Amino acid sequence: MGVDALDFSAGSEELTLNLDGWEGPLDLLLNLARAQKVDLTQISILQLVDQYTDYIASARALKLEIAADYLVMAAWLAYLKSCLLLPKDPEQDPSPEEVALRLQMRLLRLDAMREAGARLLGRDRIGRDVFVRGLPEGLRLVRKSAWQVNSFELFSAYGAVKARTQPAMHVVHMRSVMTLDDAIERVGKMIGMAIDWMEIGQFLPDSDDPAFRRSALASSFVAALELARRGRLDLRQDEPFAPLQVRAA
Amino acid sequence: MDEFVRAVEATIFASSEPLTIEEIQGYSGDGDVEAALATLAEIYTGRGIELVERGGRWHFQTAPDLAHLLRRTREEPRRLSRAATETLAIVAYHEPVSRAEIEAIRGVQISKGTLDVLMEAGWVRTAGRREGPGRPLLYATTQEFLTHFGLGSRKDLPGIDDLKAAGLLDPLDQGVFEALEQLQLESEEEDD
Amino acid sequence: MDEFVRAVEATIFASSEPLTIEEIQGYSGDGDVEAALATLAEIYTGRGIELVERGGRWHFQTAPDLAHLLRRTREEPRRLSRAATETLAIVAYHEPVSRAEIEAIRGVQISKGTLDVLMEAGWVRTAGRREGPGRPLLYATTQEFLTHFGLGSRKDLPGIDDLKAAGLLDPLDQGVFEALEQLQLESEEEDD
Numbered sequence: 001m002g003v004d005a006l007d008f009s010a011g012s013e014e015l016t017l018n019l020d021g022w023e024g025p026l027d028l029l030l031n032l033a034r035a036q037k038v039d040l041t042q043i044s045i046l047q048l049v050d051q052y053t054d055y056i057a058s059a060r061a062l063k064l065e066i067a068a069d070y071l072v073m074a075a076w077l078a079y080l081k082s083c084l085l086l087p088k089d090p091e092q093d094p095s096p097e098e099v100a101l102r103l104q105m106r107l108l109r110l111d112a113m114r115e116a117g118a119r120l121l122g123r124d125r126i127g128r129d130v131f132v133r134g135l136p137e138g139l140r141l142v143r144k145s146a147w148q149v150n151s152f153e154l155f156s157a158y159g160a161v162k163a164r165t166q167p168a169m170h171v172v173h174m175r176s177v178m179t180l181d182d183a184i185e186r187v188g189k190m191i192g193m194a195i196d197w198m199e200i201g202q203f204l205p206d207s208d209d210p211a212f213r214r215s216a217l218a219s220s221f222v223a224a225l226e227l228a229r230r231g232r233l234d235l236r237q238d239e240p241f242a243p244l245q246v247r248a249a
Numbered sequence: 250m251d252e253f254v255r256a257v258e259a260t261i262f263a264s265s266e267p268l269t270i271e272e273i274q275g276y277s278g279d280g281d282v283e284a285a286l287a288t289l290a291e292i293y294t295g296r297g298i299e300l301v302e303r304g305g306r307w308h309f310q311t312a313p314d315l316a317h318l319l320r321r322t323r324e325e326p327r328r329l330s331r332a333a334t335e336t337l338a339i340v341a342y343h344e345p346v347s348r349a350e351i352e353a354i355r356g357v358q359i360s361k362g363t364l365d366v367l368m369e370a371g372w373v374r375t376a377g378r379r380e381g382p383g384r385p386l387l388y389a390t391t392q393e394f395l396t397h398f399g400l401g402s403r404k405d406l407p408g409i410d411d412l413k414a415a416g417l418l419d420p421l422d423q424g425v426f427e428a429l430e431q432l433q434l435e436s437e438e439e440d441d
Numbered sequence: 442m443d444e445f446v447r448a449v450e451a452t453i454f455a456s457s458e459p460l461t462i463e464e465i466q467g468y469s470g471d472g473d474v475e476a477a478l479a480t481l482a483e484i485y486t487g488r489g490i491e492l493v494e495r496g497g498r499w500h501f502q503t504a505p506d507l508a509h510l511l512r513r514t515r516e517e518p519r520r521l522s523r524a525a526t527e528t529l530a531i532v533a534y535h536e537p538v539s540r541a542e543i544e545a546i547r548g549v550q551i552s553k554g555t556l557d558v559l560m561e562a563g564w565v566r567t568a569g570r571r572e573g574p575g576r577p578l579l580y581a582t583t584q585e586f587l588t589h590f591g592l593g594s595r596k597d598l599p600g601i602d603d604l605k606a607a608g609l610l611d612p613l614d615q616g617v618f619e620a621l622e623q624l625q626l627e628s629e630e631e632d633d
Contacts, residue, residue, distance in 0.1 A: 023331070023332065023355070023356075023357050024355075024356050024357035025356065026355070026356025026357070027355075027356060027357070105416075105417075106354075106356070108415070108417055109354055109417050110335075110354060110355065110356060112342075112408075112412050112415075112417045113335050113338045113339050113342065113354060113355075114335055114338075115408075116338040116341070116342055116406070116407060116408065116412070117331075117334035117335050117337060117338035118334070119407040119408065120334070120337065120338055120341065120398055120406075120407065121329065121334060123398045123399050123400075123407075124313035124316070124399045125397055125398060125399065126310065126396060126397050126399070127397075128316070128320065129313050129316040129320070130310040130311050130312070130313050130316065130399065131310060131311045131319050131451070131454075131455035132308060132309070132310050132455070133262065133265075133309060133454055133455070133501075134454070134455050134456045134457035134458070135456065135457055135458065135459075135500060135501075136262075136263055136264060136265040137263040137502065137503055137511060138263065138264070138265045138511075139260065139263055139264045139265075139276060139511050139512075139513065140511060140512045140513070141513050141514075141515055142512055142513065142514045142515070143514075143515055143517055144514050144515065144516050144517070145516070145517055145518075145519045145558075145561070145562075146516040146517060146518045146519065147519055147520075147521045147525075147558065147561075147562040148518050148519065148520050148521060149520070149521035149525075149526050149529070150590075151590045151591065151592075153521075153526055154526060154529060154530050154533070154590060155530070155598075155599055155604060155607075155609060156609050157523065157526040157527040157529075157530045158527070158530035158531065158533075158534055158604065158609075159604045159607070159609025160527065160609070161527050161530065161531060161546060161547055161548075162601070162604070163609075164548060165546065165547070165548045250487055250488055250489075254489070255487075255488060255489035255504065255507060256489060256507055256510055257489070258488060258489030258490060259489035259490060259503040259504060259507040259510060259511070260489075260510060260511070262489065262490050262501070262503055263503045263511050275513055276510050276511065276513050277510060278510070295442055295447075296442055296447060296450060297442075297446070297447035297448060297449070297450030297451035297452075297454065298450055298451060298454050309454070311451040311454060311455050312447065312451060315447065315448055315451045318448050318451070318452065318468050318469060318470065319451060319452065319455050319468065
């Protein structure tokens with residue numbers, strides 16, 4: 001918090017103060033309250049406010065840089081003091097007395113936890129005051145698998161093996177196709193008889209089987225390309241996707 | 250000595266960790282574990298070793314009055330800073346408690362390292378989140394905390410009944426927070 | 442109990458290694474260590490813990506007759522793998538059968554572990570060797586196998602015709618595999 005460590009005496013309390021040693025304003029306040037040497041429930045809040053503001057003032061006199069939160073606390077305490085001293089305003093809520101009481105409660109809480117921490121650390125602690133066995137054999141847990149499978153899985157596994165290893169029989173269905181050789185022969189013959197441009201569709205055989213017609217179209221197209229390559233016919237297409245036309249070369 | 254009591258004695262003795270009654274049962278077989286523990290606790294009363302229960306788990310340890318003989322160094326097993334000690338006490342007496350609540354009681358922010366030190370020591374654990382605005386993470390103490398500090402349960406925390414009766418463990422109610430808002434000053438992270 | 446005996450007891454208990462008489466003396470202070478050890482040895486006779494000396498060093502140990510307690514066996518349910526299930530089925534339908542025959546029937550090699558698992562489960566045993574080239578080891582199912590699967594004898598295994606009728610011998614396409622997996626998943630859920 002940027003405050004130089006510095007010990008000095010705060011008034012008549014002979015309390016050695018070191019700004020760096022405080023963990024915030026509440027911590028400082030608690031230590032000042034304890035300097036009143038009375039039960040924390042009996043502390044005088046007014047006196048505490050004076051102690052705090054004196055402390056901050058003397059630290060300032062020593063040109064110590066004091067963190068903002070300490071100053072805010074000082075201002076707040078000064079305000080609380082003035083409220084406590086002024087004639088009571090019944091409208092004020094919470095009343096200054098109640099705020100003072102709450103402040104006291106907070107100091108009590110922090111003090112209680114501080115003392116509880118010290119008492120905890122002072123207990124008989126393992127490794128310091130009491131010791132556990134230095135050489136434990138240790139308990140061992142042996143894991144054993146309980147395999148699970150039921151009869152259905154067993155039988156279906158056998159079925160799966162049998163089915164998997166049955167001699168496989170591959171059946172290829174007859175499909176009606178026009179081979180490329182047939183198409184070349186057919187297109188070659190028909191082109192000889194044609195005089196003018198003909199659409200390639202006109203070369204296809206009649207058939208009710210759409211699969212055969214598709215095959216014939218594909219084969220005839222490839223046949224036409226092949227015959228064109230051999231120089232036996234010319235191919236023409238007026239525009240993309242327009243009918244493909246053939247004519248004897 | 251009864252065979253079952255022998256088995257319970259051997260089981261706890263051999264274990265490298267404190268054991269629950271169920272765990273003991275798992276090793277020592279059929280029998281009244283609680284009765285056996287009572288018998289053993291009596292046998293070991295006043296001896297150099299004693300049988301103790303910490304948070305429902307049982308283990309043997311040396312008698313505390315022999316500490317001076319067995320302590321090998323003057324060093325504390327783990328030196329805790331003041332911030333860590335107070336934080337541990339706040340968690341133990343208020344659990345489950347959020348970081349903001351710890352800070353409200355201490356009047357300063359706590360540095361990240363403080364809770365880490367306590368969690369690394371195995372004494373503090375996270376304990377879910379509180380339903381409500383911001384769903385803050387909660388902290389609580391562990392089984393190991395009870396074992397290390399020789400507490401049978403949280404009821405054995407020093408002075409907890411008095412603190413409770415004095416209202417010092419009540420949740421800080423929202424009204425108090427608001428009235429004292431200015432007391433909750435933002436401070437830089439504390440020095441450990 | 443004598444204070445010095447208590448100190449010796451605690452010292453040996455807390456030590457992370459067996460201690461010589463001199464070392465014990467170093468901790469427990471002035472006193473007759475040997476006499477204390479004799480007292481302790483007597484106290485612990487017939488107990489779950491005993492005080493023993495090995496090569497001039499003393500330590501406590503759990504009574505040897507209770508050593509078996511310190512090893513607890515826990516059964517963990519685990520599903521049998523597909524490979525193991527098939528292998529088990531082949532052994533059941535074809536026993537006695539050699540490993541090479543199992544592989545021939547499965548059409549896939551089996552790993553060493555697969556038969557081990559089935560033997561560990563107590564469902565498959567070795568059943569001598571087949572006279573012939575290589576004298577291969579044979580495998581067969583056990584009585585436990587019949588009990589587990591609720592079979593009076595191997596004659597109760599469903600025949601090939603039964604399997605066919607149940608649709609378990611149909612040529613396997615992916616759909617059948619998926620249906621099987623689905624059935625297995627469902628039965629797993631029922632088990633839980």
